[in-house]
Amino acid sequence: MNPIVAEIPASLIRALHAKRKPTSLDMGLGEPSLMPDMRHFEQAMAWTRENGSRYAPNSGFQDLREAIARHYAYPGYGAGNVCITTGSQEAVFATIKALLDPARDEVLLVEPLFNVYDKIAQAEGVAVRRVDLGTESGCAFDADAILAAVTPQTRLIVVCSPCNPTGRVMNKTEAKKLAAGLLARCGSPVYVMHDEIYRELTFVDDFCEFGKMYPYTIAINSLSKSNALTGLRLGWLFAPSDVMAEIVKVHGWMTSCASTFAQRVALDIFATNDLAAQRPWYARQKDVALFAAREAGLEVIVPDGAFYLCVRVGVGLEEMVSFAESLVDECDVIAIPAHIFGSSLVGWLRTSFVGTPEDIREAYRRIAAHAKKYALLPR
Amino acid sequence: MNPIVAEIPASLIRALHAKRKPTSLDMGLGEPSLMPDMRHFEQAMAWTRENGSRYAPNSGFQDLREAIARHYAYPGYGAGNVCITTGSQEAVFATIKALLDPARDEVLLVEPLFNVYDKIAQAEGVAVRRVDLGTESGCAFDADAILAAVTPQTRLIVVCSPCNPTGRVMNKTEAKKLAAGLLARCGSPVYVMHDEIYRELTFVDDFCEFGKMYPYTIAINSLSKSNALTGLRLGWLFAPSDVMAEIVKVHGWMTSCASTFAQRVALDIFATNDLAAQRPWYARQKDVALFAAREAGLEVIVPDGAFYLCVRVGVGLEEMVSFAESLVDECDVIAIPAHIFGSSLVGWLRTSFVGTPEDIREAYRRIAAHAKKYALLPR
Numbered sequence: 001m002n003p004i005v006a007e008i009p010a011s012l013i014r015a016l017h018a019k020r021k022p023t024s025l026d027m028g029l030g031e032p033s034l035m036p037d038m039r040h041f042e043q044a045m046a047w048t049r050e051n052g053s054r055y056a057p058n059s060g061f062q063d064l065r066e067a068i069a070r071h072y073a074y075p076g077y078g079a080g081n082v083c084i085t086t087g088s089q090e091a092v093f094a095t096i097k098a099l100l101d102p103a104r105d106e107v108l109l110v111e112p113l114f115n116v117y118d119k120i121a122q123a124e125g126v127a128v129r130r131v132d133l134g135t136e137s138g139c140a141f142d143a144d145a146i147l148a149a150v151t152p153q154t155r156l157i158v159v160c161s162p163c164n165p166t167g168r169v170m171n172k173t174e175a176k177k178l179a180a181g182l183l184a185r186c187g188s189p190v191y192v193m194h195d196e197i198y199r200e201l202t203f204v205d206d207f208c209e210f211g212k213m214y215p216y217t218i219a220i221n222s223l224s225k226s227n228a229l230t231g232l233r234l235g236w237l238f239a240p241s242d243v244m245a246e247i248v249k250v251h252g253w254m255t256s257c258a259s260t261f262a263q264r265v266a267l268d269i270f271a272t273n274d275l276a277a278q279r280p281w282y283a284r285q286k287d288v289a290l291f292a293a294r295e296a297g298l299e300v301i302v303p304d305g306a307f308y309l310c311v312r313v314g315v316g317l318e319e320m321v322s323f324a325e326s327l328v329d330e331c332d333v334i335a336i337p338a339h340i341f342g343s344s345l346v347g348w349l350r351t352s353f354v355g356t357p358e359d360i361r362e363a364y365r366r367i368a369a370h371a372k373k374y375a376l377l378p379r
Numbered sequence: 380m381n382p383i384v385a386e387i388p389a390s391l392i393r394a395l396h397a398k399r400k401p402t403s404l405d406m407g408l409g410e411p412s413l414m415p416d417m418r419h420f421e422q423a424m425a426w427t428r429e430n431g432s433r434y435a436p437n438s439g440f441q442d443l444r445e446a447i448a449r450h451y452a453y454p455g456y457g458a459g460n461v462c463i464t465t466g467s468q469e470a471v472f473a474t475i476k477a478l479l480d481p482a483r484d485e486v487l488l489v490e491p492l493f494n495v496y497d498k499i500a501q502a503e504g505v506a507v508r509r510v511d512l513g514t515e516s517g518c519a520f521d522a523d524a525i526l527a528a529v530t531p532q533t534r535l536i537v538v539c540s541p542c543n544p545t546g547r548v549m550n551k552t553e554a555k556k557l558a559a560g561l562l563a564r565c566g567s568p569v570y571v572m573h574d575e576i577y578r579e580l581t582f583v584d585d586f587c588e589f590g591k592m593y594p595y596t597i598a599i600n601s602l603s604k605s606n607a608l609t610g611l612r613l614g615w616l617f618a619p620s621d622v623m624a625e626i627v628k629v630h631g632w633m634t635s636c637a638s639t640f641a642q643r644v645a646l647d648i649f650a651t652n653d654l655a656a657q658r659p660w661y662a663r664q665k666d667v668a669l670f671a672a673r674e675a676g677l678e679v680i681v682p683d684g685a686f687y688l689c690v691r692v693g694v695g696l697e698e699m700v701s702f703a704e705s706l707v708d709e710c711d712v713i714a715i716p717a718h719i720f721g722s723s724l725v726g727w728l729r730t731s732f733v734g735t736p737e738d739i740r741e742a743y744r745r746i747a748a749h750a751k752k753y754a755l756l757p758r
Contacts, residue, residue, distance in 0.1 A: 035431045052414045053610035086465045086634045120632050231432035231639030253499050255465045260610030
């Protein structure tokens with residue numbers, strides 16, 4: 001067995017999810033509970049009836065890549081700078097593998113951050129540095145803190161905005177400062193992987209499209225969250241041309257090409273500009289969740305986007321996993337111990353607010369009660 | 380950039396395919412020209428209307444994994460030994476990454492062999508050994524030759540049967556000998572990756588299901604070739620439980636899970652046992668291609684399965700690529716220089732016989748004529 005792979009733990013999120021019962025109040029897995037718009041599937045069916053189901057070019061259909069390049073309008077990025085991938089997950093993997101030299105390069109993770117970039121970097125033998133934004137500021141993006149953590153070995157910085165798990169966005173002021181600071185550095189460019197998979201689910205005006213500010217941006221996105229299509233596995237990335245050539249090679253070895261059916265679903269979504277239809281629902285859910293968590297007496301990080309709310313339960317590092325496990329076993333609530341996303345979230349849970357308002361209120365009540373009970377347990 | 384990735388060449392097959400014109404006689408890309416049966420798509424649509432498009436478990440839906448385990452009935456392999464992947468391509472990548480320790484293990488490629496296993500092994504830093512079956516025997520599988528090439532470092536042997544590019548199958552006699560020889564070795568088990576993606580397209584009775592003979596088989600397959608679904612990206616692998624746990628981890632980092640829509644298409648195909656419907660068409664095509672190539676005066680390797688015919692054009696190693704390029708440019712025929720699949724195929728082309736009989740006949744006439752003309756060129 002590959003020892004580097006063997007020493008990376010399996011997904012705690014999936015392990016907790018496996019404990020799910022039909023009665024569970026599930027705030028665990030990061031996926032929408034809404035249904036997708038089937039009109040896009042009907043279009044893909046009609047196309048498949050005509051054209052069958054043959055390989056697409058490795059980087060994806062030209063018309064889809066053109067539509068995506070046009071929609072986001074990142075300066076300098078045309079259809080040739082877009083690669084269609086099997087979800088954003090494959091985009092992250094292919095980028096890390098293609099871009100980083102394990103013998104020399106470091107990746108800098110801006111945490112709290114979803115815990116898959118670090119696993120992939122580890123699996124690739126790439127050194128990982130971390131900068132944690134800290135709960136004192138509500139995990140606000142801080143360009144100075146990020147720039148201070150850059151070393152001469154840093155070749156890639158990973159930013160997720162809106163952030164999984166905090167829901168915070170990098171605002172334009174900080175983004176400008178970060179871009180200027182990186183451009184002012186000597187030596188090889190530092191790339192920024194801007195994971196914007198939650199960008200359609202943003203509740204503030206100040207979301208920054210980093211690709212419009214910084215030429216070495218690798219923007220990553222998918223239809224999973226905006227269009228309730230986690231199961232479709234359709235994502236994409238933007239990258240500078242020289243990097244793209246290597247990424248497409250790796251992507252070809254990983255999956256050949258993205259599903260042609262999924263690409264036709266995506267083309268219809270872009271053709272009808274149907275990316276933001278579900279945003280108002282998430283904004284209402286966010287308000288319900290915030291109110292309910294505070295009513296239950298839980299400290300929160302106020303999200304700017306996405307569908308996560310981090311709530312403080314105040315347990316120590318060594319008790320985080322057992323707290324989450326007993327929360328499932330004793331209270332039938334699934335929530336994710338958030339220390340896996342960054343050291344400042346020891347004592348916090350990540351909760352997904354995609355359930356009914358009643359379930360959300362009940363889940364936070366149970367979480368708060370369990371935290372109180374847990375604090376009184378003899379150790 | 381990752382120097383290991385950078386030094387691996389991009390796909391020559393895709394590069395030649397990019398030269399394709401509407402008039403081209405295309406014997407290049409390895410994909411069916413038939414249409415898929417849309418009834419399976421209709422079933423997947425109905426399911427998606429009811430259930431939406433949410434994540435599947437990392438290893439795939441339980442009912443699909445059960446159906447696949449039941450269908451192939453490999454001894455000792457239940458649903459827990461099946462992982463659904465994004466095409467067989469992802470299955471190959473995840474297996475090599477999870478199973479092999481780059482610091483210690485070697486992979487042994489039984490050539491001629493499709494040239495992606497070596498690229499993935501190289502990208503993973505795994506040492507590659509090769510054993511070439513040789514055209515003298517028509518590239519027949521030879522257990523003694525394979526066993527003689529195994530070293531103490533060999534941890535994985537890759538066999539593709541029916542083989543891309545030769546179409547040869549490993550028959551039961553050789554398979555038994557190979558299994559016995561490997562089981563008689565001391566030390567850690569040697570795994571055999573048995574890529575059986577063309578198994579439904581077999582024209583002989585003596586195809587060996589290696590998973591029924593050898594407990595350390597990693598069997599890889601997909602719907603791409605049997606059901607004209609290259610664009611669906613739906614494959615699977617069988618593996619022993621300990622290996623499977625690591626493979627599923629890597630698969631999760633690569634793509635999370637296979638498309639739920641594609642998995643429902645697959646479930647309907649297994650439920651209706653619709654895997655072999657297109658075989659008779661391929662058997663007829665094989666006869667057409669064999670007759671036409673011989674009529675054109677080309678030496679061939681008689682295939683037992685798949686939809687490839689290797690034909691000899693007799694050019695030297697350094698001229699293989701330019702021959703194929705000039706074949707496109709001057710004769711409007713796309714065929715693949717087969718030396719990329721193994722050293723014994725210097726001087727041969729891989730041709731896919733998925734076109735109309737007229738196109739197949741015309742293509743071999745042009746290939747033979749071009750080979751004659753090429754032989755007379757001043758060098």
